[in-house]
Amino acid sequence: MTTLPMADSSVSAPRIEIDAVSKSFDGGRSFAVSNVSFDVKQGSLVALVGGSGSGKTTLLKTINRLVEPDAGEIRIDGAPVGEAEPPMLRRSIGYVFQGIGLFPHMRVAENIAVTLRLLGWQTNDIEARVTEMLEMVDLPRDYARRFPHMLSGGQRQRVGVARAIAARPRIVLMDEPFGALDPVTRDNLGSSYRALHEKLGMTTLMVTHDIQEAALMADRIVVMKDGHILANETPHTLMRGSDDADVAALMEVPRRQAERLSALMTESRPVDA
């Protein structure tokens, strides 16, 4: 059984290798993920973008074995994840769920502590860590006693992030983490997370359909369509254009928006006399 060491400042973040992974949900007639290979470099934040049905969420779930690939292999620092016990593997990888995925019957503190309990932490350590996590994601300490339904969407997702990183994972997987939030909260949480990613020295793979968010947060962007990779580039390179028509069209959106916004800001508006 493989267990992954937890993150601390002296150990560098791990590398994830995705090697020729395929997954079909209909016995091979069509593939959600088709022979996909790429690396996530240690300490990097990679965004998986693409439309719905492009296979990005399925691919993300193969990394912590919520989905088992039909072919191919995923390795973390060279160790195949297929050799780890799924529950143990998942406890060592932070996961931020689409639609937040907090446990409705548990208080905020219990939600944050859920993986710590599974790992058998002492009660005192858990309490201290929950307090620390609330601080880290900018939530008041007394929120620990609240239930998820008593929080706003943004607060809930802060709890989701706190739960994902409470056990000091070296890898965090995020599935549309900020999708359901308003733009201001979204931007705020995105930059907060990027800061945590740097500070804690983690490797992050994030699924999003928002190319602007990807461009602003990620070190690299992997573009998927119909289970295939169309591009795997830095945001900088992608923003300058692509030979692939789909990728070019995708990147055109934020660029045009940015141009319009900057034009708006420099334009001298006529003032009513």
Add this chain to the structure above:
Amino acid sequence: MPDGDMAGLLSDGQLDALSGAWNLLPTYLTPHIVLCATALTLGLVISLPLAALITDRPWLRRLVLAFASLIQTIPGLALLALFYPLLLALSALAASFLGFSIPALGFLPTLLALTLYAILPILRNGVVGLNGIDSAVVEAAEGVGMTPWQILMRVRAPLATPVIMAGVRTATVWTIGAATLSTPVGQTSLGNYIFTGLQTENWVSVAFGCVAAAGLALVADLFLGLVETGASERNRKRVVVGIAGLALGTLAGLAPLFSARAVTYTIGAKSFSEQYILADLIGDRLRADGVGVTRKDGLGSSIAFRALAHNDIDAYVDYSGTLWRNVMGRTDTPSREVMLREIAGWMKAKYGVTVLGALGFENAYVLAMKGERARTLNITSIADLARVAPELTIGDDLEFLGRPEWTSLKSVYGLSFKRRRSFNPTMMYHAIETGEADVISAYSSDGRIAALDLIALADPKHAIPSYDALILIAPRRAADKRLKRALAPLIGAIPIEAMRHANLMVDRDIDKASPEEAARALAKAVHLQPR
């Protein structure tokens, strides 16, 4: 209990019935609570793991739920009755292979049937609750690294609790209601009020039983409701109050068990007034001797003998003709003395049952006429009746004219009536009063024979077998000197007139007495000395 306000609404007799019912409450409520609490606990212990097991297996789930629904469609009384022969067979098997027997009557069959009844609502709500959880939440539980067991215990079970509790509440109300049906298979419960009341037409007792069962169900449901809302609102205080209430209520119901003296003898009774009176008479004598007595009332006619033969009851009264025809399967009609001797020998040899002796009266089918009319026509026996029968109308109780006794009477005396009419038993007595019938088929110990000034016609040719009331004693009490000594004074002590009077006290419409009161009056009337 009966206070000034109620006195205005109820007659004195009803007030007496009410206070009688009230005094019996601990006797009936305690076994009812024990039974329901045990059945529900067993139901929970079986249903919850089963729900968890089948919830992710659609094929198995359909099968198990279909089976549970099927059981639910069997009427409660039938389900209880079905367990009796099943347990008898099991008991015989256990006796031959393991050397001990299982009681086939009373607590065990009732418990099994009620447990089966409790399973469906809990199981179905369990499956619905566990299945109804947002799949995103279950995936989140997997994603944070829970094992399937941890997902069940920490996420699915707590989230399904409100739905499961709704099922538990349904099961509880059903079980408390259905437990009243346990009386006919010999388990004392609040149903004793209802069944005894129905037989003795004591409607206060019937109503009391219904209200008591409904009250118990309401109280249990109230506490379970607290647990349910507490669980769904995560309000620990409510859950604790609910569970504490249930526990305290159960303990309070059980209290008489711990204070009661050791019970030693169980007396059985079939489901009519005379049987209740005689069981009370026997019970009073045993109690006077300082031993404890329990009752199994309202037993079916054929169940009663089997219960005795299997030592589920220790003593009861049966009738020689019934034993002769129904238990021994004989069709001949020997003289009374021969019959009694043969019954006693056969019972001992075949079942080890002791016939202690005859009480001194018969409860047989008799032909009865208005006394005045019989005197006018100069009739004292069936032989006299045969002369004028072609001019008369006979009324029966829907049953008699189809029985072997009637065939026998016809052929022995050459009886033939002008008209035959059938009535239900109560209407039959009205019919002879109004003259719609000249002769009726009555029970010889029925109190209404005396009350309506009827005379029972003699049967000089012994066409109808005798129906002597006999005290029977279970095999395991065969050598019990104390029991025999306590009951021996009853042998030959009860003349038919005394029994009729006691029956009438219970059966009459006005100034009704309870079977207990009638038993005491009977003991006094026949000068039984308290020991």
